[in-house]
Amino acid sequence: MRIKSALAAAAVVALAAGCGGSGGDSGSSGTPNEPVKLDFLSLAWQKESVAANKALVEEWNKANPNIQVTYVQGSWDNVNDQLVTSFEGGDAPDVIHDDSPALSGFASKGYLLDLTGKVPAELKADIPQAAWDTVTFDDGKGNQGVYGVPFLQESQVIIANKKLLDAAKVRIPTAGEPWTWDEFAEVSKKLTKGDTFGVAWPMKSPVNKTLNLALNFGGTFFQTGADGKTTVKVGAEEKEVLQRIHDQLYKDKTADTSALGMGTADPLPGFFADKYAMLPVGVYLRQQVAEQAPDGFEWVTLPPLKGTTTEQGAVSQTLSVAADSKHPEEAMKFMAFFLNGPNQAKLAKGDWLLPTSQKAAADPAITTEENGWDVATASAKSLVVAPFLKVNGFDEWKSKVATPVLQEFFANKITLDEAAKRLVEEGNEVLERYQR
Template identity: 55%
Template sequence: MRTRWTVLLVLTLLLAGCTGGGSDSGTGRVTLRFQSLAWQEESVEINKELVREWNASHPDVKVEYVQGSWDSVHDQLLTSFEGGEAPDVIHDASDDLADFAYGGYLADLTDLLPERLRADIPQRSWETATFGDGIYGVPFLQEPRVLIANATWLKEAGVRIPTPQRPWSWAEFREITEQLSGDGRYGVAWPLKDPVSATLNLSLSAGGQLFHRGADGKVTVRFEAGDEIVPRTVHDQVGKDGSAPASLLGSGGSDTLPGFFAGRYAMVPLGFSYRQQIVQQAPEGFDWQVLPAPAGTDGLTQGVSPQTLSIAEDSPHREEAAAFIDFLLRPSNMVRLALGDWMLPTGTRALADPALHTPKDDWATGTALAAHLRPAPAQSVRGYPEWKDKVATPAFQEYYSGAIGLGELRERLEEDGNLVLARYQR
């Protein structure tokens, strides 16, 4: 009999250990696991500070900080969901949520979030985390893609400096990068290790949509005139004008910084948060500035996939998890998170904070672009990760390198791409 009860006790403990959170034995205190993807030292410390502040003021709901990684988050979450070991509060990006939301792994937050938080974040941001009739994440941090420029180089060349009120067109951008090039130096360096999201998000400015939803709700790929402008610009800068080096097309943003500091490239298109690395790594006296990305027929519009906070469907403490998210995203705390990550908050009250409108480190340039940010084109497309990995990434890489032309790029994105998407929409 003792053996039987021992086995039952072990099984009970194992099952309890598979849940995301739980209650401390005998105390009634709830424990939540919060998996954060913060990685910069300043950002990690702010997230941990906020957890400590919550725990100090909420003795009945303890939050444990769990460090995750952007490099492996999708596969790690999928494994934890399927194994019943997902954290209660999940930090991710909105373009990674669709399959988890449709797969039933994330809780619908529609009735869990307080009205204060719902009203503070614009509808265009909520759209990035809305799938079907539910909300499966709270978008809280976002960043525009900008041009980080060698201010001295541009000033000496006498080119017109763009502003959010009067940006360069894509055609003008190409002309200026050609003007700045020569003698082993380039007007721009494109780090396109992830060519798909960069291309699609910037293409919104030129009217590119790529993904089109029909009356039946199914999504198909159509590579139209507006979708051509950004990839053709990059392709021609590399292959025709010689104003961008082909050697950096497969590089990440950080890989371009040594050459940028050494004066090899006048500009680098990067996410707004790269300013932190530039402040930390730039040689003394190096003069840099943030410029808006070029504009097309739709102005400065560009797609973003905000960072999000979600709650696991299997969490036994959804209300407590929602309360913790509300705490993290109070306006003052959202400002702290934005400053720590060098990004923009989605909340309107946080975005209005004077700390995010200073000329220092060109914060004001970034906040001027916030109103132009829209959901990334692939935001709600089921099967997008597979389409991106198997079809779009190799197709764009080959087009940018000159291995294929625009016609074959279109054919592969549409024909091969629609075969992939069709499997997810039966």
């Protein structure tokens, strides 16, 4: 055992020395002809999407022999833990795929490169300001900067069983005239019959979903006072959506309580078996529905619900450049290629999400009626910046306070007032730590 570890140590030392030596050499003798090497951490996970990502990287590498990009596969499950360690260790990938909630923390810690003024004009103009807002953050010293290029967004739509909708003779909503929450509750009642529940709310991760939907009634959940301190706020606007979902579960009994513990894709078998008539889910779930639906199963994508508005909180998937990257300009060039109109259309199609690029949004491939692309793409105009994006410490609030509180509330273990009180009181304690 001891001998083994001694040997291992010797090997490590030798290796380190070797690496250090060769690293130093290549660094000092960097000839202009030697290609620049970039690491690209991608979080694509759906099969089509991974294929689209890899194809784009290959295309770039062929066209740019001087800038060679290596595709590195990451996973949403642990990417932020992984990034914290690699930022601290100084070996972060050059181009990083992540989402805007994570960027906020990384930006304030100084891990990411501020892209202000570095994004090519064409790309900047192609992406609307609302999307840029989802990646504009404080750098921890009071300056605002752009810390990524937003490229894919998700909206909440309703995927419904067409046969059951037709049988219940309900009005099919359109983007121009969507269902209101009241109408949605009525429809759910009509669809609840025998073994069929009108709706299933998979609430394993309830926070982002509820917070994004709460904007329908103007619920922001956070407020920033005159002293610049951000606190949690749960008032009448915030409670509206919470109460409505709770009513469906326990008052109308139109939502199945056993679906509460499920992840987003888990109710699908029940959906295909007519157990649930409607699923309020993110647009990307259409991919699994299209792929797994049994033959002859008819489904439709319905536009986002309307409260006082149809506004939903948006977060974006993003590409960022690490502050430590030795080749930021080359990284930006690669990103500009990767995220141009036609390429974003490919990525959006691969992930079944909405592109931020206006050129991509006009692509026929993602405006067709097939698989609800028209409804999904149209829902993009309801997206506004999610207020929680700018909150430092949101991640901790979410996992320590909001997730358990909302889970308990939806499980009918605590009342809405108790939930509101805990969200605010315990939440403010958490946020306090980040504002010292």
